[in-house]
Amino acid sequence: MKDVYILAVESSCDETSVSIIKNGHEDIATVINSQIDVHTKYGGVVPEVASRLHLENITMVIDECLDRANMSLEDIDAFACTYAPGLLGSLLVGVEATKALSFVYNKPFIATNHMMGHIYANMIGNEYDYPLISLIVSGGHTDLILMKSENEFEYLGQTLDDAIGEAYDKVARILDLPYPGGPNVEKYALEGTPSYKMPQILNDDSFNFSFSGIKSHINNLVHNEHQRGHEINKYDLACSFQNCVTSHLVDKTKKALLKYNLKTFLISGGVAANTFIRTSLKEMCESIGVNMYMPEKKYCTDNAAMIGAAAYVLYKNKQFAPLSTNAQSHASLEMNFKKE
Ligand code: KG4
Ligand code: ZN
Numbered sequence: 001m002k003d004v005y006i007l008a009v010e011s012s013c014d015e016t017s018v019s020i021i022k023n024g025h026e027d028i029a030t031v032i033n034s035q036i037d038v039h040t041k042y043g044g045v046v047p048e049v050a051s052r053l054h055l056e057n058i059t060m061v062i063d064e065c066l067d068r069a070n071m072s073l074e075d076i077d078a079f080a081c082t083y084a085p086g087l088l089g090s091l092l093v094g095v096e097a098t099k100a101l102s103f104v105y106n107k108p109f110i111a112t113n114h115m116m117g118h119i120y121a122n123m124i125g126n127e128y129d130y131p132l133i134s135l136i137v138s139g140g141h142t143d144l145i146l147m148k149s150e151n152e153f154e155y156l157g158q159t160l161d162d163a164i165g166e167a168y169d170k171v172a173r174i175l176d177l178p179y180p181g182g183p184n185v186e187k188y189a190l191e192g193t194p195s196y197k198m199p200q201i202l203n204d205d206s207f208n209f210s211f212s213g214i215k216s217h218i219n220n221l222v223h224n225e226h227q228r229g230h231e232i233n234k235y236d237l238a239c240s241f242q243n244c245v246t247s248h249l250v251d252k253t254k255k256a257l258l259k260y261n262l263k264t265f266l267i268s269g270g271v272a273a274n275t276f277i278r279t280s281l282k283e284m285c286e287s288i289g290v291n292m293y294m295p296e297k298k299y300c301t302d303n304a305a306m307i308g309a310a311a312y313v314l315y316k317n318k319q320f321a322p323l324s325t326n327a328q329s330h331a332s333l334e335m336n337f338k339k340e
Contacts, residue, residue, distance in 0.1 A: 004315060007065070007076045007101070008308035009058070011094035012086025012114050013139070014045045016057045017304035018065040020076070024312025025123045029069035030305045033057050040179050044169075051089030058097050073105055080110035080311030082117060083321070084331035085140070091327035099323050110311040111321035114302075115141060115333055118268040120313060121295035121306035128293050133262050135253055137277070138269030139165035142209045142249075144256055145333070150313055153333040156256055157207025164245060165271045167211035171241050174215075174222050175234045186274050189242040192235030196221065198244035207256050214244055246280045254284050265292045273300040 003022055010017040019030040035053050039045045066072060081098035082091060095111070102109035119134050130150060136143045142159040162170070165182055172181025177188065199217050202210040218241060225232050257265060265285055271277060278294055285292040299306055314320075 004077045004312065005071070005075060006078045006080050006110070006308045006311050006315065007062075007073075008112070008304045008311055009062070009079075009081040009094040009098050010114075010117070010302055010304040010307045011054045011058070011090050012082045013090060013302055014039055014050050015302045016054050016061050016093075017302065018061045019304035019308045020065060020069045020071060021124075021305060021308025021312065024120075024309050024315075025125070027124055027305045027308075028071070029065050030303060031061050031065045031068065032303055033061050036180065043173065043179050045087070047087045047089055050087060051093060054090050054093035058093055062097070073101065076101075076105065076107060078102075078108040078110055078311065078315055078320075079105070080112050080307055080314075082114045082307050083111035083325055084113060084328035086114055086327075086329065088327055088329045091329075095325065095327045099325070103323060108315070108320040109323060109325070110314050110319070111325045112307050112310045112314065113331055113333055114307075115143070116310045116313075117306040119145070119147075119266060120310040121268050121299040121303075122266045122293050123309040123312075124299055124305055125296060126293045128264050128266070128291070130264070131260075131262055132264035132266060133253070133256050133260065134266040134268065135249065135281075136269045137164045137249065137267065137271035139163060139169065139271075141269065142211070144207045144252060146256075146260060146262075151317065155333075157209065157252065159209040159211060160202070161210055161212035162215060164209070164211055164249070165269070167215050167245060168271065170215050171218055171238070174219055175232070175238065177234075182271060182274065185238045185242065186276065188235050188238035189276065190239075192233065192237070192239030194240040194243040195233070195236045196240035198240050201244065201248045203251075207252055209248060209252060211245065211248075214241065242274075242276055246277050249277065250280050250284045253281060254288065257285075257288060257290050263290050265290050267292070267294045268300065268306075270301040273297040
C-alpha cells in the first residue's frame, strides 16, 4: 500500500499544534505553539484569548511544520483536525483552516475526536493487539474504555464529578502553585512524604471515578490549618494527594482488567505524563501479567501527532467528513465511527 501522509491540526484548548504523520505511526514533524505564558497571567485558560491566539498562529504553525518535514501541501494525502470536544472558538480555527486546505487541494477531510486522539497517541512508537482496556486521564476526562477492536469503544466508567487533571489543577491553586498545576503538583510531590491522611475515594464495584471529594478535603484542611495559624507542608500535601488519586486509578483499572480478563492496557492524556502514575500503573500491570503501553510524555499532553494517528484509523475506514462539518464542544467517542 502507498504511504499515507496526513497533516493534522489540534486547537481544542491552548495549544496550536500541527503534525505530519506517516501511515499513522511515524511522526515526520510536529510543531506545538503553546499559549501557556499568556494564560498563566490569568491562572487558567481564557477561551476568548485562546481562540484569538490560534487565529494569529495557525498559518505560521502549518508553514513551520511543512518546513520541518521538508514537504509541501501537494504531498499531503488527507487533512485532519480535532472537531470535538473542546473550546468552541478554539476548535473552530483548526476546523476551518483544515477544511479550506482539503477543499483547495482536493484531498479528504477527516474530523477527529480529541479523546480518540489521546488513545491513539499510543500508536506512535508502540505496537499492541486488541482487545484492550484504555484509561484516559486528562484535564476534562477520566475514562475507562473497553476496546474490542481498533474502532470499537465501550465506556466502562467515567468520573462522576471532576476530571483528574482538573483536581491536580485545583489542588495547585489551593497550594498557590502556578498554572498549569499538574506538573507543579508532581514536582512538589516528588520532594514530600504522604504524611497527611486522605479520604477513601469511591471504593465501590463500579468503574467510575470521583475527584471532587479529595479536592474539598484538601481545601478544608488548608483552610483549617491556616485558621489555627499552622504552616502547611506543601510537599507532603502534594505527595499525599498524588498517592491517593493514583491508588484510585490503580484500583479501578486493576478491577476492570481482572473482570474482563484482558492482557493489554493503554494509558493516555495529559495526566499520563506523570511519572508516579505511569510507574504505579505499570507495577500493578506487571503484578497481574498485563502488558501496559503508554505514549512518550510529549504525546500525552495535547499535540497534533495524536490527531494524525487517530485520523489514519479513520482514513483506513474511509470515514471522511463533509466540508459542512462544524466544531462541537461535546461529543462521545462512538460518534466518530457511526456511518452516515
Ligand atoms: O490532555 P491534556 O493536555 O488536555 C486536555 O485534553 O485536557 O491534559 C491537561 C491536563 C491538565 O489538567 C494538566 O495539569 C495535566 O493534564 N497534567 C499533569 C501533568 N502534566 C499535565 N497532571 C499531573 N502530572 C503531570 N506531569
Ligand atoms: Zn487533551
